[in-house]
Amino acid sequence: MLTLYSMPSSGNSYKVRLLMHQLGIPFDHQDCEYGSGVTESEAFREMNPNGKVPLLKLEDGRLIAESNAILLYLAAGSPLLPHDPYQLAKVHEWMFFEQNFHEGTIATRQAILNYPQRAHLRVPEKLDPLLEAGHRALGVMEAQLAKTDYIAGDTYTVADIALFAYTHTAGSKGNFDMQQFPFINNWLTRVTKQPGFVELDWLPAT
Template identity: 50%
Template sequence: MITLFSMPSSGNSYKVRLLLAHLNIDYTHIAAEYDGDASLTRTSEFLAKNPTGKVPLVAFESGESLSESNAILHYFGEGTRFVPSDRLSRAKMYQWMFFEQNFHEGTVAVRSAVYVYPQREMDRSPQRLADLLDGGNRALDIMEVQLQQTAYLAGEEFTLADICLYGYTHSASRGGFDVESRSGIAAWLKRVRDEPGHVALDWLPGRE
């Protein structure tokens, strides 16, 4: 069985838990909540598996491991209904997943983290908060334009891109973002939540 190291409160980790739930894949879960220098991610054993010291991380029985949430989504998603067979739709799915890491995560997720985690207090300067708000609103507006046109981000099918972007969009209010007033995003959030097999952020294996 695989072992998933994940942070219960984090969207990057939640994406992986959400896909594994949809695919009914069993795993042993090891929680790695942020705890400064005492974090599990700072141990030499963990750093040998992932030198970046970040979760999520999947450890395979073979001794191999895999990090980066979107690479993990790709690994488990390949060959399933969550990856479109059509080449252009598949590329659009990746387009949104790169957007998530390159634009959305660095603004929407970071502004939430700055408020949620006491150790990020030094990032709460008025200028930094204003920049993150501006960047995050631009990211959400870009999603809104797409979701006014299609049911899901890469088109009419539910794909890895939706699982990926749901992670930090559904909890964006933690960072002071208003997603509910964007009707395309609000309807999409509900659509993703209503997918059979969906689990919430605080769901962990063994917890019904």
């Protein structure tokens, strides 16, 4: 069985839990919640020197870090990852966008506002630029979703999962103004209607 080291409250970990549920892949869940100290332990650092989750352990012990790398690995051969090189490149394009322009602003602002360990960063000098850059990233998504039902084209792919994770809580946890983005809001609903969809707090039964 696969083992997923993941943080129940984290969008990056949620991406992988959601995909595994949608693809019907069973896994053993190892809880690495923020503040538990697991990701700082020597045993964990040996598996991932970067000290971050999600981290996937394959049955033979090999490891994959970085949420989007894990999504791409697990989705290979499934309908959630196109074979056509152009369509595949569009999926990669949005997943790189997610890491370069979306996660570092939208997820970071949510983390500052919601984790007590980040409370000292709740100052306008930190929060205001994240709000502005996050709204800009959401604007880029809005322009795409005005043209296509899903972020990389006409079908649901792992790029949607990558961007859904922190976009669906951008308003509630990050105080982003989601009323500006009607196409994103329709897309968020569309994603929740996909077969096997589960919420952020879903964990496999032990």
